[in-house]
Amino acid sequence: MSRPAPPRPVRPTPPEPPPGSGGSADGPVPVLPLDWEKLLTARLHAVKVRPYLADALFALHVVEDRSVPTMAVDAHWRCYASPAFVARTPVEELAGVWVHEVSHLLRDHHGRGERYAREHEAYGAGERLRRNIAADFEINDDIYGDGLPMPTGVVLPKMLRLPEGLLMEEYLRTASMSGLAAELAWLDCGSGADGQERPWELGADGAHGLSRQQRDAVRFRVAEGIKGKPGSAPEGWRRWAEEAFHPPQPWRKLLGAAVRSAVGAPGVGENHSYRRPSRRSAGVPGVLLPSLRRTPPRVCVVIDASGSVSDAELGSALLEVAAISRAVGGRRDLVSVISCDAAARVAVPLCRAESMELIGGGGTDLRSGFARALRSGPRPDVIVALTDGQTPWPSAPPPCRTVVGLFPRPARATSERNPDYVPDTPPPWARVVTIG
Template identity: 75%
Template sequence: MTTVPELDRDKLFAARLHAARARPYLATALFALHVVPSRRVPTMAVDRHWRCYVSPAFVARTPEEELAAVWVHEVSHLLRDHHGRSDRFARERGLSGPAERLRMNIAADCEINDDAYGDGLVRPEGAFVPADLSLPEGELMEEYLTRFRLGPLTKQLAWLDCGSGADGLERDWETGPDGAHGLSPQERDAVRFRVAQGISGRPGDAPEGWQRWAEEAFQAPQQWRELLGAAVRSAASGAGADDYSYGRPARRSAAVPGAVLPSLRRRPPRVVVIIDTSGSVSDAELGSALLEVAAISRAVGGRRDLVSVLCCDAAAGTVHPLCRAEGIPLTGGGGTDLRTGFAEALRTGPRPDVIVALTDGQTPWPDRRPPCRTVVGLFPRPRTARSWDEEDPDYVPDPPPDWARVVEIGSAPGGR
């Protein structure tokens, strides 16, 4: 009887350290993965919740330098959102079944493997590159999917299984959304953001495919983000009240011997950001909202102590001071009524000078102009889209009121 080995964690984690040294820009993602030993996976696999399932037998028979490359391969599926992209491709093309998901896994591997090896990482045994399937290099998963079908060239890949993190199809050996040690959608976006920052900061260290990913995943401020920042700065410029301060005496003190006169100083504005966490706002849009919070903080001089965040669906949540954007709990998921969020923001002490609402716009708005400047960042929706309502399926939400400065997030300039 063959004895199944226990997982050699020392060897596995040494390989992860090797991977982080070879690809330092991926280190945050590599160490965010939680390891789950599993004898049901052929090699290593990931689920969409950032758990890494590892075969003890595979670790035992594989050299450490090859394991390092497998670590990089698996985390690449998650960073490149192959599970979400596979789901979207399947919906758009009407595809279903394990065979189509295997084809997606193969296409995703082609996207990763064309520039994954070398520079400190060896190509693992059994790993394939696009040329092995008579495919060109440098294309995306979706492009590869239009170029091949399962057949003689892919027959030897029937064993391939990188988990739901690669093709979106959950396995019965995965622990699912309610299992332990998974990352929340916001935590996953925070990891991607840090990796993209690392690549953008030292672009010469990453292959062209990763540079392209970083540019497309979290691009430098675009026109709409510049508009949002400008709108916040404009609102803040007229919001921070002037006050006298003895911290820096007025220049005219020299003209009044024996007296110290205060100077007129502009108080930095306080900003409350209301994030719409209703069911009509996607996880991707919530992740985008966290990026906007960071951009808003920069727009008011980087004073995070002056920026607070409030989550709101049909009811307002707790106002959180901004310490780290990825640490903000984005709770909600019900209906939408941002009027409660505005009311809660105005009850916050001290009262804000600027309120920024990040929403899809499917909400009633306050009847009165708030006693502070207001900026609305709208997540894009098709112009013909209608909001579902229990009593009126043809209900179309009111646009933001005229007293708000409106910027449509993700679009070209044109906000009010």
């Protein structure tokens, strides 16, 4: 009787080679080509479900690259795609990746990431990953749903218990993200997401890149498309469209510049004086002509102290009063303050802005504040009104320069007595600066 043959050892299955390695444990395997039909079908699906991004999606130039982990973009609107990633990803999810990558470019994460790194001296691989994560936090809450399924492992602010709707810079300031660094080490959306160039990118001199003018033109067309069809885009995209070519201004500098411009305008604080005769007197023998002498201008600040203005806004108004006194050369004796709701109080000379008491709390009618300012003696050269704008305005321009600092309010404010009430906008004769 023959003895049974010993069992043959089972050979373990060789591990799958990394994407683009071109080999396996059994020898070389064919290099996986990029499935262009699948990739471009996914782009068409992205255009179908996010039509307001069509111009940007078609502006991207695709570059096949096996060294890219998934898909990535550079600052010149090239999209680098891994053939292995395209092969294993469903079309609907690929469409979401298209929208994700083009969102980085539209939101200018490249330029913003560079500025953040320069201002905070935040360089290196770890800081690059933090910027990429924060940029993903900013855009991912506007991408998925309505035809774009959310893939497993998508990076969202709730991973760090952070609120949605913030900007990349706000996420970078409020979270270290060190807890996500290990599990998201694979994340790499390219320099278009964080401002740091990669070895596999073609650079500024490479082929098929868009110039700065071309990139701005794409952003402009997308922004105009979003604004032209209200309600078709999420809130984050609508906010971006409004601010894309009208970025928020440093309102403290603008308000100070408006006041300095008003007090420095011709005719403000100028009087004729005989203390020093005019040089033109030499051309008129026997006639003494006065010279034009510039005296320090007077500023009256009318502060809206009605019930619709919060305590925090009143506090910021007093800070602006102090800044206005500096704008006129630090002469507090030349600055007076009127608190006004439905009625104007007495004009109070400025001593210390932080100790000034603002009286009000009722309705709003700044016309009485303007009238009180013009009745005060001597009459001011400039009137600065700090208000939420929910007030009637004088029907005629005052005989002096006017600057209006507006506390921000919704586009359509309502009233308990009249739900259809819409406040008047500041008159065209006033220089308007939005505060905050």
